[in-house]
Amino acid sequence: MSIIDLRGVEYSIGDQEILKDITLEINEGEYVALLGPNGGGKSTLVRLILGLIKPNGGEIEIFGKSQREFDEWYKIGYVPQNVSLFDNNFPLSVYETVSLGLASQKPWFSMLSPRDRELIEEAMDSASISDLRDKNLSDLSGGQRQRVMIARALVSQPKVLILDEPSTGVDITTQHKFYQFLKKLNDEKSLTIIFITHDLGVIADDVTHVLAVNQNLLFAGTAEEMLNCEAVSEVYGTKAHLIHHHCGGHQC
Amino acid sequence: MLSMEILDYDFMQRAFVVGMALSLLTAVLGSFIVLKRYAMLPDALSHIALLGVGIGLVTETSPLYMPILVATISGIAIEYLRYKGKLYSDAILSIFLSGALALAIVLINLSDGFNASLFSYLFGSITAVSDDEMWMTVGFTIVALLLLLGSYRKLLYITLDEESAKASGIPVFVLNIMLVVLSAITIALSMRIVGILLIGALMVLPISTALLYRENFFKTIALSVLFSLTSVISGLLISFYLGVSSGAAIVLVALSFFIISLFLNI
Numbered sequence: 299m300s301i302i303d304l305r306g307v308e309y310s311i312g313d314q315e316i317l318k319d320i321t322l323e324i325n326e327g328e329y330v331a332l333l334g335p336n337g338g339g340k341s342t343l344v345r346l347i348l349g350l351i352k353p354n355g356g357e358i359e360i361f362g363k364s365q366r367e368f369d370e371w372y373k374i375g376y377v378p379q380n381v382s383l384f385d386n387n388f389p390l391s392v393y394e395t396v397s398l399g400l401a402s403q404k405p406w407f408s409m410l411s412p413r414d415r416e417l418i419e420e421a422m423d424s425a426s427i428s429d430l431r432d433k434n435l436s437d438l439s440g441g442q443r444q445r446v447m448i449a450r451a452l453v454s455q456p457k458v459l460i461l462d463e464p465s466t467g468v469d470i471t472t473q474h475k476f477y478q479f480l481k482k483l484n485d486e487k488s489l490t491i492i493f494i495t496h497d498l499g500v501i502a503d504d505v506t507h508v509l510a511v512n513q514n515l516l517f518a519g520t521a522e523e524m525l526n527c528e529a530v531s532e533v534y535g536t537k538a539h540l541i542h543h544h545c546g547g548h549q550c
Numbered sequence: 551m552l553s554m555e556i557l558d559y560d561f562m563q564r565a566f567v568v569g570m571a572l573s574l575l576t577a578v579l580g581s582f583i584v585l586k587r588y589a590m591l592p593d594a595l596s597h598i599a600l601l602g603v604g605i606g607l608v609t610e611t612s613p614l615y616m617p618i619l620v621a622t623i624s625g626i627a628i629e630y631l632r633y634k635g636k637l638y639s640d641a642i643l644s645i646f647l648s649g650a651l652a653l654a655i656v657l658i659n660l661s662d663g664f665n666a667s668l669f670s671y672l673f674g675s676i677t678a679v680s681d682d683e684m685w686m687t688v689g690f691t692i693v694a695l696l697l698l699l700g701s702y703r704k705l706l707y708i709t710l711d712e713e714s715a716k717a718s719g720i721p722v723f724v725l726n727i728m729l730v731v732l733s734a735i736t737i738a739l740s741m742r743i744v745g746i747l748l749i750g751a752l753m754v755l756p757i758s759t760a761l762l763y764r765e766n767f768f769k770t771i772a773l774s775v776l777f778s779l780t781s782v783i784s785g786l787l788i789s790f791y792l793g794v795s796s797g798a799a800i801v802l803v804a805l806s807f808f809i810i811s812l813f814l815n816i
Contacts, residue, residue: 371719389770406700
């Protein structure tokens, strides 16, 4: 079932065209990597899907509804870029931060209900941060903050999780664990995951689909189809050589 | 020991009621404003309120209602320009601050209004609060605190991460306008007791002091309210007994808390 559907979407700022004629479909349960060079329009595409900016042309449908009529935004969890750079002085505990994910669904003047508290516990548990509940955001490492932001996105029980360059600013071991964690969410919760990345290595193992954008949608297919010299050269606009390492039958 | 005689004076009763109401409100509003890195907003709005005083003097209309009106309209304009994203926030605030101050000075010049009354607007005076102003301030404080309490989690989300809050469906622009309008009215009401030149400090100092203790949000707000309330009560007492401007006394107490806390937490 298609949950995000873009048809002929255009976006420009003044005379500068950022995205041209983007047509794509993302289905339920897919694990999608969004690739492309800097300035190629990846973040803009995500912002268009999230309704943060309006397209100059084309149509966006979310869960079968025109985006203009769609109002169940809690179904889409969003983790922004550079969470490790959040204000270090911001006085917010992990528990308080995760609870913010319920803010849009809570009516004015309502307190957290017992069910809300259960959801917060479940989200913290999913992200393995229950032991950090009373710590302030400023006391956490980049990787831990990333998990807190994912728990905040998960608490509203979304159907889709969108992450903008989630591995920026974290070391390679943390990155590896992080992508394993995303895959687990995709498998166990049937959560559709879309993430922006520059790292071709990340897409090799687990993602089910790859979208490559550089103003136009240059590629839509499986990771295997993407990982060849011609496709990568076309997306990044420069001659590419791919070297695959295999350890015990797995790519590493 | 201080005598309770001070409360025999009607003007002191009014000053305490208004001071305590505003200290609560400025502490809570100031917390959101400072954490949004918008600490120049109170200063800009207070100078815009001075323009309201100037218009009030020239047109011989209420020196209370005109600053509220002018600060509210300007606050909405500031937030709208920030929302459009074509100018930097601090540049917008600076333009409004200097423009309003320049226009206010010209209007006050024209009205020949440089007198003791203007001095009290600038630095605050414990004798300046009327009965009407007191009831208006108390009523507004109750409404404003209810609005802030009712939208507390949404406002906090916007304050931490405006883009994610918007993506989750929170009406970011409407809530930001609410925050700016509440700040504008609070500042216009505060100028009688704290003064236009010092109200910005009362919104910024208590939360800045509370942040030094690195607690969670709830405790930080509680600390901010405590510092604000104590500063206002102590400042009013100092003003009464030493005969100095109430605004200056309040801000100096708040500044003392900040400096002590800085040394304790460095």
